[in-house]
Amino acid sequence: MTTLLLPLSEAAGEETSPLLPHTAEIIFGFVFLVLLAFAFAKYVVPRFEKAYADRTQAIEGGMNEAKQAQAEAKAALEKYNAQLAEARQEAAKIREDAREQGAQIIAEMRETAKVEADRIVTHARTQIDAERAQAVASLRSEVGHMATTLAGRIVGESLEDEARQRRTVERFLADLEASESARQAVGTDG
Amino acid sequence: MIAGVSTEFIPPGPQSFDLPPIFSGVEWFTKPVLVAALSVVVILWFFWGASRKAAIVPSKLQFAGELGYNFVRNSIARDMIGSPEHMKYVPYLCGLFFFILLNNVAATIPLIQFPTFSHIGWPYVAAVMSWVIYNAVGIRKHGVWGYFKHQTMPAGVPGWLMPLMIPIEFISNILVRPVSLSLRLFANMFAGHILLLVFVLGGEYMLLHSGSLALGGVGIITLLMALAIAGLELFVQVIQAYIFVVLTAQYIGSAIAEEH
Numbered sequence: 253m254t255t256l257l258l259p260l261s262e263a264a265g266e267e268t269s270p271l272l273p274h275t276a277e278i279i280f281g282f283v284f285l286v287l288l289a290f291a292f293a294k295y296v297v298p299r300f301e302k303a304y305a306d307r308t309q310a311i312e313g314g315m316n317e318a319k320q321a322q323a324e325a326k327a328a329l330e331k332y333n334a335q336l337a338e339a340r341q342e343a344a345k346i347r348e349d350a351r352e353q354g355a356q357i358i359a360e361m362r363e364t365a366k367v368e369a370d371r372i373v374t375h376a377r378t379q380i381d382a383e384r385a386q387a388v389a390s391l392r393s394e395v396g397h398m399a400t401t402l403a404g405r406i407v408g409e410s411l412e413d414e415a416r417q418r419r420t421v422e423r424f425l426a427d428l429e430a431s432e433s434a435r436q437a438v439g440t441d442g
Numbered sequence: 443m444i445a446g447v448s449t450e451f452i453p454p455g456p457q458s459f460d461l462p463p464i465f466s467g468v469e470w471f472t473k474p475v476l477v478a479a480l481s482v483v484v485i486l487w488f489f490w491g492a493s494r495k496a497a498i499v500p501s502k503l504q505f506a507g508e509l510g511y512n513f514v515r516n517s518i519a520r521d522m523i524g525s526p527e528h529m530k531y532v533p534y535l536c537g538l539f540f541f542i543l544l545n546n547v548a549a550t551i552p553l554i555q556f557p558t559f560s561h562i563g564w565p566y567v568a569a570v571m572s573w574v575i576y577n578a579v580g581i582r583k584h585g586v587w588g589y590f591k592h593q594t595m596p597a598g599v600p601g602w603l604m605p606l607m608i609p610i611e612f613i614s615n616i617l618v619r620p621v622s623l624s625l626r627l628f629a630n631m632f633a634g635h636i637l638l639l640v641f642v643l644g645g646e647y648m649l650l651h652s653g654s655l656a657l658g659g660v661g662i663i664t665l666l667m668a669l670a671i672a673g674l675e676l677f678v679q680v681i682q683a684y685i686f687v688v689l690t691a692q693y694i695g696s697a698i699a700e701e702h
Contacts, residue, residue, distance in 0.1 A: 288482060288540070303508075307498050
């Protein structure tokens with residue numbers, strides 16, 4: 253192979269200019285540089301760039317994860333606080349209700365007790381009246397009988413006439429009642 | 443090699459760069475071609491291994507690969523071109539940077555010790571590729587006429603200066619850039635290698651072949667100087683790879699920029 257502009261060997265003995273290139277070196281220089289640029293473009297650069305991208309992504313991914321965890325924690329705290337507030341509100345409501353209900357129960361009990369007491373009082377009074385009337389009735393018949401017997405003994409004679417006898421007792425009792433009611437009236441006035 | 447046989451010192455010069463082919467008869471297979479091919483293999487092997495299992499938590503190899511890749515991607519491409527657009531040019535800029543870097547540093551690696559880019563063909567190819575790319579993306583973005591305007595009429599320059607500005611800007615932005623780009627890299631590698639040759643061959647000649655004790659002492663000092671210069675050269679080799687790629691990225695960035 254000959255060179256582009258001059259023979260490579262120094263056999264000619266001429267002074268060769270260092271500024272004149274050899275053809276072979278130009279060709280090899282071109283081939284080598286293109287080969288290197290191609291190898292870098294095709295293999296080295298994409299691989300390194302991918303590693304850089306992965307690295308960036310790994311860092312950013314970690315940061316995103318941390319951010320997400322923080323957001324989750326914040327959401328949980330908010331939820332917890334909301335639940336707490338709700339529970340407090342509910343407790344207050346229950347307490348209020350209980351107080352109202354208690355007051356109502358007390359009022360009802362009081363009402364019931366009063367009614368019962370009235371009923372008992374009424375019942376007792378009725379019973380007393382009845383017993384008193386009975387006592388008065390029995391007393392009246394017994395007193396009449398006793399008085400008649402006593403009077404018969406004192407007088408010494410039988411008060412044979414039934415009718416007369418009855419009239420006498422009636423008169424006596426009426427007098428007694430009249431005097432009693434007169435005394436009652438005085439007591440009331442006094 | 444030459445000085446060893448002759449008793450007369452032959453100073454290194456441009457002829458020192460005319461290396462014979464590695465296999466006689468296969469003229470195209472020279473040392474620069476071999477070194478460049480090796481560098482391509484090393485770059486591909488390294489980045490293939492580093493990016494093979496590109497994981498979120500990187501291995502040591504992946505970490506080292508990312509370090510190099512990030513340097514070109516962020517410190518060069520993104521800073522010079524701008525954020526979303528720069529990714530399109532990262533593959534070329536990465537390939538370019540590591541190709542130049544390894545071939546430059548190869549000049550310091552024992553047993554290789556030859557800067558590939560001191561043969562002008564390599565810088566020419568790299569510069570022309572960069573030139574084609576930045577002009578092509580500029581034309582695609584602004585259209586032919588728009589791109590021409592964009593590159594030759596800086597905003598804020600008064601109209602009467604335009605007849606002066608347009609030729610100057612055209613020459614500097616379109617014509618000179620590939621030349622300066624390639625010559626800067628070439629000249630640094632070429633001169634650095636010659637400098638090392640002068641010190642090493644000169645020191646060796648003085649030490650072994652001069653037959654003078656005083657010159658032998660100077661030869662030792664010269665060889666020690668050569669070590670320091672090799673260290674300086676390592677620095678220059680890295681810096682030149684960086685400059686070449688930064689300028690390429692900057693040309694692309696200015697070509698697709700909206701306004702100046």
